[in-house]
Structures are given as structure tokens and as C-alpha cells.
Amino acid sequence: SINACEYMPGLEGIPAARSKISFVDGKQGILEYRGIPVEEIAKAPSTTFLETAYLLIWGKLPTRVELHEFESDIRYHRRVKYRIRDMMKCFPESGHPMDALQASAAALGLFYSRRALDDPQYIRQAVVRLLAKIPTMVAAFQLIREGNDPIQPNDDLDYSTNFLYMLTERIPDPLAARIFDICLTLHAEHTINASTFSAMVTASTLTDPYAVVASAVGTLAGPLHGGANEEVIAMLEDMGSPENIRPYIDRCLAEKKRIMGFGHRVYKVKDPRASILQGLAEQLFNKIGHDRLYDIAVEMEHVVEEKLGHKGIYANVDFYSGLVYRRLGIPTDLFTPIFAIARVAGWLAHWKEQLAVNRIFRPTQQYIGQHGLPYVPVTER
Numbered sequence: 001s002i003n004a005c006e007y008m009p010g011l012e013g014i015p016a017a018r019s020k021i022s023f024v025d026g027k028q029g030i031l032e033y034r035g036i037p038v039e040e041i042a043k044a045p046s047t048t049f050l051e052t053a054y055l056l057i058w059g060k061l062p063t064r065v066e067l068h069e070f071e072s073d074i075r076y077h078r079r080v081k082y083r084i085r086d087m088m089k090c091f092p093e094s095g096h097p098m099d100a101l102q103a104s105a106a107a108l109g110l111f112y113s114r115r116a117l118d119d120p121q122y123i124r125q126a127v128v129r130l131l132a133k134i135p136t137m138v139a140a141f142q143l144i145r146e147g148n149d150p151i152q153p154n155d156d157l158d159y160s161t162n163f164l165y166m167l168t169e170r171i172p173d174p175l176a177a178r179i180f181d182i183c184l185t186l187h188a189e190h191t192i193n194a195s196t197f198s199a200m201v202t203a204s205t206l207t208d209p210y211a212v213v214a215s216a217v218g219t220l221a222g223p224l225h226g227g228a229n230e231e232v233i234a235m236l237e238d239m240g241s242p243e244n245i246r247p248y249i250d251r252c253l254a255e256k257k258r259i260m261g262f263g264h265r266v267y268k269v270k271d272p273r274a275s276i277l278q279g280l281a282e283q284l285f286n287k288i289g290h291d292r293l294y295d296i297a298v299e300m301e302h303v304v305e306e307k308l309g310h311k312g313i314y315a316n317v318d319f320y321s322g323l324v325y326r327r328l329g330i331p332t333d334l335f336t337p338i339f340a341i342a343r344v345a346g347w348l349a350h351w352k353e354q355l356a357v358n359r360i361f362r363p364t365q366q367y368i369g370q371h372g373l374p375y376v377p378v379t380e381r
């Protein structure tokens with residue numbers, strides 16, 4: 001076992017929590033949500049993202065009544081606060097939607113100053129408000145930056161259908177909405193990844209859940225984490241055609257540049273979510289038409305496996321997810337906000353679990369600086 005005093009960059013391999021929420025076996029390529037393999041959940045005809053969120057947060061699949069109440073609570077809270085919509089109208093249209101989302105998530109906290117972390121009703125209220133409002137705030141910023149007024153949620157529509165409706169002002173094709181909902185389920189939770197760890201550290205100071213989600217959104221935005229899905233599409237577009245794949249990869253390797261959508265701290269085989277997302281992409285292309293970037297992606301995956309498979313570097317969740325969203329007509333800079341919409345479930349599950357631990361995160365460091373130096377007044381420097 002790792003000697004507790006040994007410094008590990010990025011805390012690689014260091015257990016920083018004990019959790020029952022999800023499990024990853026990086027060698028076998030296994031991901032389980034509360035003990036259920038993610039493939040079982042994703043392929044179940046009746047499953048929904050909200051049911052998965054309930055499973056992750058409260059640790060069990062909801063009964064029909066529990067699920068109905070949860071869905072109707074969330075349906076009731078989907079409207080975006082008028083003041084937050086007004087705030088978004090002052091945001092620069094050229095800003096990145098992840099920054100708009102982080103600002104809006106933090107702003108939600110301004111409306112709910114009461115903080116009762118030991119009250120299960122407060123916990124449930126915060127879960128409902130964040131799951132309900134994060135997607136509609138993403139959609140609202142999209143319409144506002146296009147110069148339009150955001151539209152109100154349509155109470156007849158389920159969670160994913162309503163999000164796509166508020167984003168595009170059109171009711172989506174049912175298959176598209178279904179596939180989008182499964183994408184949310186696949187992105188909902190993944191043990192103690194960087195943004196979830198960020199959420200846990202923030203939660204451990206007993207601040208409010210809106211600040212917890214705002215911390216996590218900022219962390220997810222980075223290109224090494226959730227931001228990779230947007231970078232993958234830019235990479236495939238730059239490549240333009242399959243014959244440019246090998247030169248591009250050789251250049252990345254020569255420059256020690258990370259290839260977006262590949263590699264993972266834990267998975268040393270293909271990310272099981274990537275396989276499922278690839279299947280969803282093909283389903284979508286069969287129904288509403290092909291995307292030539294997909295052919296480049298499939299060929300690229302083969303070449304990266306040939307060159308880096310020996311190092312345990314394979315496609316991860318971000319490699320195919322963007323191709324699904326792109327085929328749904330979603331702008332690429334909304335791919336990471338969509339990752340955030342899903343991962344709010346995981347962040348809230350770990351927030352709730354972390355509250356029970358009730359111990360502030362405060363690790364130690366190995367000081368490698370100097371000691372006992374004199375203060376030199378500026379006049380003498």
C-alpha cells in the first residue's frame with residue numbers, strides 16, 4: 001500500500017473518500033451506479049436520467065410513486081428566476097457557456113440563504129432546485145446570447161425533451177430526446193473525478209449546495225476533464241479526412257501533446273461509456289443521417305489503439321459524446337454544459353454522502369522552500 005506520507009502528484013492512487021455511490025474497475029472497464037452496471041441502466045427501456053439521479057442521490061431505485069413525486073417536483077421548479085435571466089442579459093455573448101453556468105449556479109444561492117444541512121427536506125429541496133434549474137439556465141443563456149428571449153419550460157414535456165425544446169424552441173424527435181436522456185445517464189456519475197472531488201472539498205466546509213455546484217462547474221470546464229468533448233470535435237474538424245489522422249497523432253506524440261478524448265486516470269481499456277455512446281451515435285445516424293466526422297473518429301480510434309494501446313490509452317467518454325450532441329444540432333460550446341447538467345446528479349450524491357462524513361478536507365504538504373530568510377525593505381531591493 002502507498003506510504004501515507006508519500007506525495008503523489010494529482011493524488012494519483014490516493015483514496016480520499018469511502019463511497020457507495022459508484023464503482024469503476026479500470027482494468028475490466030466496469031462502471032456501476034449503486035452496484036448496477038451502467039450498461040444495464042442505459043439499455044433498460046423504462047430508465048430515465050431522473051430515475052438514475054434518484055438512484056445515485058438516495059441510494060435506491062425509486063418506486064413508481066417516489067419517481068412520480070420527484071419528477072413533478074422538478075417539473076414545478078424548472079422556470080429560470082427572472083433576476084437570473086436579467087443577469088444573463090448582461091453577460092457578454094462571446095463568453096463561454098460554462099462561465100455563464102458557473103455564475104448562474106452560484107447566483108441561485110442568493111435566493112436561498114437558509115442553510116439547514118441537517119434537514120432532509122432542505123437537502124431534497126436543493127436537489128430538486130438544482131436538477132430542475134441547471135438545464136433551463138443553460139438553455140436560457142443560449143437563447144439570450146442569440147439575442148432572443150428565453151422561453152418558459154413546457155410542463156407537458158419530460159426532462160430531456162423539455163431541455164431540448166427550451167434550447168432549440170422546437171419539440172425534438174422522440175428518438176433524439178431518448179438518446180440525449182441516455183447520454184445524461186452515462187455522464188451522471190464517475191466516482192471521485194476532479195469536479196466531484198472539487199464538490200466534496202467545497203461541501204466539507206458546510207457551505208451551501210449552490211456554491212458546491214458552482215465549484216464543480218468551474219472544475220469540469222477544463223480541457224483535461226469535461227472540456228475534452230468540445231475539443232474532440234475541433235480536433236476531428238481540423239483533421240478533415242482520414243489520411244490526416246496518422247500525421248496528426250505522430251505530431252501529438254512528438255510534442256507530448258495529449259490527444260483529446262483518449263486516456264484516463266483509471267480506465268486502462270476503452271471507457272465502457274464510450275462504447276455505449278458509439279452505439280447511440282450509430283443509432284442516431286441511421287435515423288437522421290450520417291456525419292462524416294464519425295468515420296474519421298472510428299479510424300482515429302484504431303490508430304490511437306495501435307500506437308498507445310500498450311500504454312493503456314484508449315477512447316474515453318468524451319470521444320464519441322460530442323458526435324451525438326453535434327448530430328442533435330447542439331452548438332459545440334454547449335457540450336460541456338450538457339456534461340455538467342448530467343454530472344449535477346453525481347455532485348449532489350457526493351455532497352449528501354460527504355455531509356455524513358462531516359470532516360473538512362485539509363490535507364498536508366511537503367514543504368520544499370527555504371527557512372529563516374530576512375525581510376529586505378523595498379528601498380534595498
Ligand code: SDX
Binds near residue numbers: 190
Ligand atoms: C473525463 O476522472 C474521471 O473519471 C473523468 C471522467 C469523468 O467521468 O468524470 O471520466 C471524464 O474527464 C475523461 C477524460 C477527458 N480528458 C481528455 O480526453 C483529455 C486527454 N486525456 C489526458 O489529458 C489524460 O489522459 C487524462 C487527464 C485524462 C488522465 O491523465 P493522467 O492520469 O494524469 O495521465 P498522465 O497525463 O500522467 O499520462 C500518463 C501517460 C503519459 O505518458 P508518459 O509521459 O508517462 O510517457 O500517458 C500519456 C502521457 O503522455 N497520455 C497520453 C494521453 N493521456 C495520457 N498521451 C497522449 N494522449 C493522451 N490523451
